[in-house]
Amino acid sequence: MAAIGDVARLAGVSKATASRALSGRGYVADDTRRRVEAAAAEIGYIASPDAASLVTGRTKNVGVIIPFVNRWFFGEVLEGIERALLGAGYDLTLYNLSEPGPGRARVFDFFLARKRVDAVIAVGVDLDEHEVASLDRREKPLVCLGGSGGAAARLSVDDRAVGQLATEHLLHLGHTRIAHLAGAGAAAMPASVQGQRRRGFLDAVAAAGIPAGEHAHILEAEMSMPGGHTGALQLLGHPGRRPTALFAASDEMAFGTIRAAERLGIDVPADLSVIGVDGHEYAEMFELTTVEQYPGEQGRLAVDVVLRLLDEATADPLPDSGAPLPTRLVVRSTTSAPR
Amino acid sequence: MAAIGDVARLAGVSKATASRALSGRGYVADDTRRRVEAAAAEIGYIASPDAASLVTGRTKNVGVIIPFVNRWFFGEVLEGIERALLGAGYDLTLYNLSEPGPGRARVFDFFLARKRVDAVIAVGVDLDEHEVASLDRREKPLVCLGGSGGAAARLSVDDRAVGQLATEHLLHLGHTRIAHLAGAGAAAMPASVQGQRRRGFLDAVAAAGIPAGEHAHILEAEMSMPGGHTGALQLLGHPGRRPTALFAASDEMAFGTIRAAERLGIDVPADLSVIGVDGHEYAEMFELTTVEQYPGEQGRLAVDVVLRLLDEATADPLPDSGAPLPTRLVVRSTTSAPR
DNA sequence: CTGAAAGCGCTTACAG
DNA sequence: CTGAAAGCGCTTACAG
Numbered sequence: 001m002a003a004i005g006d007v008a009r010l011a012g013v014s015k016a017t018a019s020r021a022l023s024g025r026g027y028v029a030d031d032t033r034r035r036v037e038a039a040a041a042e043i044g045y046i047a048s049p050d051a052a053s054l055v056t057g058r059t060k061n062v063g064v065i066i067p068f069v070n071r072w073f074f075g076e077v078l079e080g081i082e083r084a085l086l087g088a089g090y091d092l093t094l095y096n097l098s099e100p101g102p103g104r105a106r107v108f109d110f111f112l113a114r115k116r117v118d119a120v121i122a123v124g125v126d127l128d129e130h131e132v133a134s135l136d137r138r139e140k141p142l143v144c145l146g147g148s149g150g151a152a153a154r155l156s157v158d159d160r161a162v163g164q165l166a167t168e169h170l171l172h173l174g175h176t177r178i179a180h181l182a183g184a185g186a187a188a189m190p191a192s193v194q195g196q197r198r199r200g201f202l203d204a205v206a207a208a209g210i211p212a213g214e215h216a217h218i219l220e221a222e223m224s225m226p227g228g229h230t231g232a233l234q235l236l237g238h239p240g241r242r243p244t245a246l247f248a249a250s251d252e253m254a255f256g257t258i259r260a261a262e263r264l265g266i267d268v269p270a271d272l273s274v275i276g277v278d279g280h281e282y283a284e285m286f287e288l289t290t291v292e293q294y295p296g297e298q299g300r301l302a303v304d305v306v307l308r309l310l311d312e313a314t315a316d317p318l319p320d321s322g323a324p325l326p327t328r329l330v331v332r333s334t335t336s337a338p339r
Numbered sequence: 340m341a342a343i344g345d346v347a348r349l350a351g352v353s354k355a356t357a358s359r360a361l362s363g364r365g366y367v368a369d370d371t372r373r374r375v376e377a378a379a380a381e382i383g384y385i386a387s388p389d390a391a392s393l394v395t396g397r398t399k400n401v402g403v404i405i406p407f408v409n410r411w412f413f414g415e416v417l418e419g420i421e422r423a424l425l426g427a428g429y430d431l432t433l434y435n436l437s438e439p440g441p442g443r444a445r446v447f448d449f450f451l452a453r454k455r456v457d458a459v460i461a462v463g464v465d466l467d468e469h470e471v472a473s474l475d476r477r478e479k480p481l482v483c484l485g486g487s488g489g490a491a492a493r494l495s496v497d498d499r500a501v502g503q504l505a506t507e508h509l510l511h512l513g514h515t516r517i518a519h520l521a522g523a524g525a526a527a528m529p530a531s532v533q534g535q536r537r538r539g540f541l542d543a544v545a546a547a548g549i550p551a552g553e554h555a556h557i558l559e560a561e562m563s564m565p566g567g568h569t570g571a572l573q574l575l576g577h578p579g580r581r582p583t584a585l586f587a588a589s590d591e592m593a594f595g596t597i598r599a600a601e602r603l604g605i606d607v608p609a610d611l612s613v614i615g616v617d618g619h620e621y622a623e624m625f626e627l628t629t630v631e632q633y634p635g636e637q638g639r640l641a642v643d644v645v646l647r648l649l650d651e652a653t654a655d656p657l658p659d660s661g662a663p664l665p666t667r668l669v670v671r672s673t674t675s676a677p678r
Numbered sequence: 679c680t681g682a683a684a685g686c687g688c689t690t691a692c693a694g
Numbered sequence: 695c696t697g698a699a700a701g702c703g704c705t706t707a708c709a710g
Contacts, residue, residue, distance in 0.1 A: 004704065004705095005703080005704095013681085014680070014681045014682075015681090015704080016680075016681060016683095016705075016706080017679085017680055017681070019705055020679095020680085020705085020706095023705080025705085025706090026679090026680095026705095026706085027679050027680085029679055029680085032679080032680085044448075044476070046452040046453050046454075047703085047704070048453055048455070048703060048704070049453055049704095050389040050392055050393070050398065050453075050454065050703085050704090051393055051686090051703035051704040051705090052686095052703080052704050053704090054389070054390055054393070054685085054688085054702095054704070054705085055686045055705045055706070056686090057686085059389065069414045069417050069421075070411060070414030070418065072409060075408045076409060078435075079408050079409065082408075082433060082435045083435070083442075089449075091432050091450065091453075091455065092432065092433050093400075093431065093432055093433075094417075094432075095421075095425070096421045096422070103422075103425070106425070107425070109383075110428075111430065113385040114385050114386070114389075114430075115385075115389065115687090116387070116388065116400075116430065137383070225621055225624065226620070226624045256624070262601065281563075282564055282565060285564065285568050342686090342688085343688065344687080344688095354687090354688080354689090355689075355690080355696075355697060355698080356695085356696055358688070358689055358690085359689085359690095364689085365689095365695090366695050366696085367695070367696085368695055371695080371696085386687085386688070386689095387687060388688095389687085390687035390689090390702090391687080391688050391689065391702095392688090393686095393688070393689090393701085393704085394687095394688060394689045395690090395702090396702085
């Protein structure tokens with residue numbers, strides 16, 4: 001493995017000069033710089049950020065905590081983060097955090113305690129007190145994308161507004177019997193994504209004067225296609241007051257709903273309007289009306305914020321902080337006026 | 340940030356002894372060890388693997404190169420790798436490699452040249468000569484899961500056999516007009532996953548005496564649900580000799596096919612049998628017949644191999660190398676005898 | 679503009 | 695069983 005000493009020797013300079021030439025920090029004569037660069041290229045030398053971190057305190061590595069990799073939204077965010085981080089010369093260390101438990105605690109108490117990352121991006125995780133305290137102690141910048149807990153820099157869609165908008169779309173179409181397929185834990189965790197979307201639904205139907213419960217039924221299910229399928233079968237298969245419109249908390253749930261409707265012989269949108277949330281890459285194929293968000297872009301933004309936080313030169317930590325991330329209602333063919 | 344000197348001082352020992360006590364290497368009196376451990380716990384000290392790597396040469400970090408994060412198979416593999424790596428105390432640095440291009444070259448020539456990882460796991464990537472050479476020069480263990488190129492340790496499903504088995508299932512049901520929805524590039528890259536599955540299809544129909552081309556049509560499409568949807572519309576919408584059975588190169592393509600059939604009023608399985616490959620988590624919901632593989636487990640296995648390669652103590656590098664990874668035909672409701 | 683020296687946080691022979 | 699010393703690969707004041 002080539003070390004900086006090898007480059008220095010080859011270029012006929014000291015290690016200090018070689019370091020300065022390669023890093024671009026400090027004065028180096030143009031001619032010297034070129035000689036050093038040529039030498040480095042010749043032996044394929046790239047400085048080890050691990051060794052450098054010992055003296056600079058910077059690892060050029062960011063930790064990403066994410067509960068799923070295999071849900072569309074999270075996968076997109078992760079890809080967006082990865083691209084942006086690599087573009088800036090940073091590595092990305094992945095922590096796929098699942099349910100609370102020993103594995104999760106170990107990420108905070110062991111892995112994140114190893115002084116390996118310059119900062120942490122937490123995607124859609126609901127941090128508890130102990131976790132926040134543990135992160136605070138590290139004195140590393142923390143940026144949260146969605147999720148809840150912690151007082152850190154937070155980027156977030158206004159999920160309450162999203163739920164309200166989706167529901168209002170159905171109301172304005174003339175529907176009066178509207179169901180909501182909520183994410184599991186929506187009622188129990190009002191601050192969570194699914195909790196906020198549910199809140200938006202309730203606000204919208206209440207504003208329209210529709211009595212909750214009877215004409216605005218809510219069922220919770222896993223936020224996946226099979227979760228939506230199972231939940232929708234439940235909601236739509238029941239004889240009697242069937243809703244004419246359904247707001248699914250995610251596009252994947254909406255896809256499952258559409259399949260459930262087909263199976264039950266319910267025509268979409270003639271007999272049932274369906275709207276989702278996300279702007280999933282399959283939404284077009286399903287001709288799904290949805291409230292889009294842009295997870296890839298969100299990931300990129302989170303990296304922007306982290307990088308800005310890491311760059312002490314910048315005084316203002318967060319310019320447009322507080323403003324919710326963009327979303328957009330995209331109307332396709334799964335919603336229409338009731339028959 | 341607590342350093343080992345702090346622990347040593349608190350425990351009243353030298354840094355050398357503190358290091359030995361914490362790492363478990365070398366002799367330390369039981370009593371001393373306990374004092375050091377207590378001191379470390381008190382101030383929340385965890386050794387920095389980056390600093391240690393300078394002297395040990397081990398970073399406790401493995402790089403993972405993967406072309407997608409948001410395709411079910413790859414997401415599962417990644418989760419499996421992550422869990423196994425964290426279980427062994429290793430970090431996972433993610434490189435989401437897309438098409439050949441400057442970004443991809445940079446991963447090999449810059450990121451992987453930073454001496455940051457102990458080993459590399461490449462998932463489903465077709466390595467070219469330059470990339471293999473670049474990896475060889477690093478002298479880091481490389482294990483490949485699927486994909487092609489390179490002479491490294493390779494774990495792989497027998498994709499030709501998988502394609503053959505899926506096709507034979509349809510043949511044995513009595514089908515004689517069978518189409519194959521292949522992954523893009525199947526014909527052009529015979530060594531690729533999609534190429535091998537296509538080969539298996541061709542072998543099976545040839546063995547059954549079915550003339551390729553006419554009664555055994557192949558169409559290539561993206562290996563995703565919309566890709567399968569578009570491809571299947573093409574294949575099934577054409578008037579005239581419509582196949583009675585279709586082998587999709589992946590479950591996601593099969594899902595798209597099922598939707599396309601529904602849209603065209605073709606009943607599955609009465610008018611069209613559909614089989615996929617993967618064992619996707621949605622396969623049950625679609626009642627899809629498929630050849631299952633176990634990506635999460637494959638990821639775990641890849642980590643096993645990497646860890647064994649990293650552990651010089653072990654003489655034999657690869658015990659059961661060569662044996663293909665397990666797969667299994669799971670028959671559900673999307674395949675039946677032709678009408 | 680350049681080099682010698684010190685030091686980042688660790689671990690590992692080497693003595694004792 | 696334990697400690698003093700050297701050194702891993704870098705960068706950064708500090709002189710010059």
